[in-house]
Amino acid sequence: MSEPAVAQHDDHHDDGHHDGPSIGLYWWIWILLFVISGFSYWVDYAQLQGMLRWSLIIIFMLLKAGFIVAIFMHLGYERKALIYALLVPPVLLLVLVWLMAMEADYTWLTRIVYFGEEAYPSPEPVIHAGH
Numbered sequence: 001m002s003e004p005a006v007a008q009h010d011d012h013h014d015d016g017h018h019d020g021p022s023i024g025l026y027w028w029i030w031i032l033l034f035v036i037s038g039f040s041y042w043v044d045y046a047q048l049q050g051m052l053r054w055s056l057i058i059i060f061m062l063l064k065a066g067f068i069v070a071i072f073m074h075l076g077y078e079r080k081a082l083i084y085a086l087l088v089p090p091v092l093l094l095v096l097v098w099l100m101a102m103e104a105d106y107t108w109l110t111r112i113v114y115f116g117e118e119a120y121p122s123p124e125p126v127i128h129a130g131h
Contacts, residue, residue, distance in 0.1 A: 021071055021074075021077075025071065026071070026072070029067050029071045029072070032067065033064055033067060033068070036060050036063055036064050037060075037064070039056075039060055040056075040057060040060045040061075043056050043057055043060075
């Protein structure tokens with residue numbers, strides 16, 4: 001005689017436990033995002049200027065993006081290979097953009113050294129003979 005089929009028990013889904021964040025964590029991150037956004041608005045309200053202004057705006061932006069990607073998009077709970085596959089290409093692109101900016105600076109400064117202060121002089125007006 002054959003044995004009766006026994007229902008397979010999946011412990012991972014039936015015990016009510018999951019590997020993702022709890023609802024409380026979602027609320028705390030939402031509040032934190034709200035506070036960081038408040039700091040971003042404060043930078044404008046305080047009329048900060050120059051590198052301090054842009055550094056703070058970029059830092060707050062990256063913090064908010066990091067929390068959103070890690071918690072709300074669940075990237076913080078993924079395997080390392082997937083995280084690296086998603087994060088390494090944009091970081092490499094940023095490095096390449098930075099290298100191109102450094103090369104552009106070098107090219108611009110070289111033009112100034114060899115062609116003088118006005119690397120791209122304004123053209124002289126054309127005067128036609130006989131007018």
